[in-house]
Amino acid sequence: MRGIEAALECRREVRRGAFAPEALRNLGGGLEPPDRVLASSLLYATSRRESLWKHLLGLFLKKPLHALSAETADVLMVGTAGLMELRRFSPQVLVSALVGHVKAGRSPHEAGLVNAVLRRIGEEAPRILEKMERSPDPKEQCLLLGIPSWAGRRWIEEWGKEEARNLWKLSSMKPCLSVRLNRPEKERDFLAGLEKAGIRGWPSPLLEGSCRLSGNPFPPSLPGFAEGWVTPQTESAMLVVEAFLELLDGGPVLEMCSGRGVKSGQLLCRLPEGVPVESWELSPGKVASAKAEMQRIGVSRRAVFKVGDARTLEPEQAPRAVLLDAPCSGSGTWKRHPESKWRLTPERLAQMARLQASLLERAFRLVQPGGIVVYCTCSLFREENEQVVGSVLGSGWDLVELPLSLPGAISVKGKPYGRILWPKLPWIDGFYIAAFMKRA
Numbered sequence: 001m002r003g004i005e006a007a008l009e010c011r012r013e014v015r016r017g018a019f020a021p022e023a024l025r026n027l028g029g030g031l032e033p034p035d036r037v038l039a040s041s042l043l044y045a046t047s048r049r050e051s052l053w054k055h056l057l058g059l060f061l062k063k064p065l066h067a068l069s070a071e072t073a074d075v076l077m078v079g080t081a082g083l084m085e086l087r088r089f090s091p092q093v094l095v096s097a098l099v100g101h102v103k104a105g106r107s108p109h110e111a112g113l114v115n116a117v118l119r120r121i122g123e124e125a126p127r128i129l130e131k132m133e134r135s136p137d138p139k140e141q142c143l144l145l146g147i148p149s150w151a152g153r154r155w156i157e158e159w160g161k162e163e164a165r166n167l168w169k170l171s172s173m174k175p176c177l178s179v180r181l182n183r184p185e186k187e188r189d190f191l192a193g194l195e196k197a198g199i200r201g202w203p204s205p206l207l208e209g210s211c212r213l214s215g216n217p218f219p220p221s222l223p224g225f226a227e228g229w230v231t232p233q234t235e236s237a238m239l240v241v242e243a244f245l246e247l248l249d250g251g252p253v254l255e256m257c258s259g260r261g262v263k264s265g266q267l268l269c270r271l272p273e274g275v276p277v278e279s280w281e282l283s284p285g286k287v288a289s290a291k292a293e294m295q296r297i298g299v300s301r302r303a304v305f306k307v308g309d310a311r312t313l314e315p316e317q318a319p320r321a322v323l324l325d326a327p328c329s330g331s332g333t334w335k336r337h338p339e340s341k342w343r344l345t346p347e348r349l350a351q352m353a354r355l356q357a358s359l360l361e362r363a364f365r366l367v368q369p370g371g372i373v374v375y376c377t378c379s380l381f382r383e384e385n386e387q388v389v390g391s392v393l394g395s396g397w398d399l400v401e402l403p404l405s406l407p408g409a410i411s412v413k414g415k416p417y418g419r420i421l422w423p424k425l426p427w428i429d430g431f432y433i434a435a436f437m438k439r440a
């Protein structure tokens with residue numbers, strides 16, 4: 001399969017609800033590296049500014065996009081994104097390949113329209129975008145930067161105009177991969193392996209035991225990946241776990257929503273053998289992935305995973321420390337997972353906040369007196385962060401907020417609880433983190 005075909009296949013998966021990395025992973029290893037890069041670039045360019053591509057298409061189509069077949073709509077979206085963003089790829093080659101795809105597909109009668117619309121977009125859209133760039137209108141800026149307009153307004157209300165604009169830009173930046181070194185003694189070999197493979201990588205200046213890479217190489221192709229030397233993880237996620245570890249004075253430790261086990265893996269690698277770590281997760285599929293990850297990084301003997309709802313599961317032993325990495329909108333990770341921003345609505349956000357509050361309430365209930373609870377989300381909406389904490393604290397818990405050890409250059413104080421990691425760099429996503437001790 002070639003890159004453009006692969007991008008269209010992934011786009012179909014994403015339209016049906018998959019996440020981009022999952023769709024790219026499902027392509028398997030058969031794709032040549034340049035085709036994988038092209039597929040990934042097209043897929044992310046399409047998702048990052050989906051509302052802008054729809055807006056442009058609306059200017060050139062005589063009927064609404066949704067009146068066309070879903071396959072043709074995908075071709076138009078991918079084509080528009082590619083024409084506007086892939087500067088080093090020939091527009092003629094892109095349009096011909098996309099038209100060829102429609103001709104060979106289920107709606108060949110739409111091939112002429114695709115050809116005409118994409119050629120006009122290639123010629124006329126750059127001037128439209130230039131005009132939008134000069135506009136001070138926040139609505140136009142959100143459209144241009146790929147921020148859903150309601151979320152753009154919400155950030156203005158919460159952060160003020162200037163910070164919100166900054167956040168829109170940071171949320172549309174291209175992300176890069178960072179890795180956690182599960183075996184810090186392998187750092188030199190890892191970096192040497194990267195150099196041999198022609199990938200630029202260097203130790204993070206912010207966090208020991210982690211490396212920054214330029215771009216987004218396919219993780220299984222990294223040196224020592226099969227042997228478990230490294231785990232792909234954002235620096236922000238690593239910093240959250242490090243801040244949790246700083247507060248710890250022993251176990252048992254409970255991770256209440258452990259997903260695919262990235263943070264549980266970090267805990268197990270960093271904690272001494274004698275500290276029990278238990279991890280809970282609602283999705284059986286994610287627990288299966290987490291178990292495979294623990295196997296890969298060599299900590300499966302100590303890992304205890306349970307599938308179920310963290311509001312009702314019972315721990316093996318009362319935890320001394322709880323890490324609650326709550327399910328959230330993921331708005332701090334929009335540069336990395338752009339498809340998720342188009343699925344979010346204010347109603348869904350409110351629903352998330354209710355779930356987060358009940359999970360946090362449970363964490364306070366479960367932790368031993370004198371123990372700690374760390375609440376975090378990869379969201380930058382106060383509704384999922386300070387407001388959740390505030391609502392739970394308001395129900396009468398006897399708690400003390402604890403200071404967090406996070407680099408000042410990338411974190412700001414929450415209002416009034418916790419700290420916020422600002423997604424300033426390609427290896428850092430937005431995060432919220434707050435820590436409490438339950439009084440004995």
Ligand SMILES: C[S@@+](CC[C@H](N)C(=O)[O-])C[C@H]1O[C@@H](n2cnc3c(N)ncnc32)[C@H](O)[C@@H]1O
Binds near residue numbers: 258281282
């Ligand atoms: C932010 S993710 C966790 C990521 C994980 N800590 C990691 O570092 O890999 C939140 C997770 O909570 C899970 N989840 C949602 N509702 C839950 C519930 N009621 N009980 C347990 N897990 C839940 C989701 O499936 C999702 O995997």
